Amino acid sequence: MIWGYLSFRRQKIIGVTEFTVWNWEHGTEPELKHMPKIIEFLGYVPFECPEDPIGKLRYFKLVNGLSYERLGEMMDRDPGQLMDWV
Template sequence: MELKLFQKDVAAIFNVSEDCITYWENNRSEPQIQYYPPIFGFLGYCPFKLDKSTFAGKIKAYRYLNGLTQKRFAKLMKVDPATVSRWEDGKGGGVKKNEIDAVLSSCSIVVNQDLTKGLNSD
């Protein structure tokens, strides 16, 4: 509203239908995760409360900020999607978990801050 954009304008920005925007606005559906990064950019912040102090939180923050499903994240990290699900539930461990934790710890994961400053690795 502040930008004086119509639903059709916002739909064009995200390459979705006007109905999709209406459903999002009325909580009839939620955006698919691949739309999160452009939505965060549009808003200028991440509206989710993500705790990146835990391994589970780091995974979720990384996935949300990069628009990755658990399945896609698992493929990138060369693990089973069920493993990612367990990790996000705070379960499981192993060598692979330690490797991924090290990778995620080396990334700049900016949450609940001005996202115009960048989301890339250091």
């Protein structure tokens, strides 16, 4: 009973279906757009921020669930250039 409730809350907080969560639990990687909500649900970032500038940029993109297009807008850079960097 309690597990079903927790599973339901997890799905509602992250905004995905039960099937999506099942896939994640069985090896499918979450889509980038879900990362901010997953981190919010967990209450922490499940990986460390690298020290190097490109690693930090990759980390920022991942933690915030940003596409190359959105990151490019934020940095006033071409998304293709960012793909080469990251």
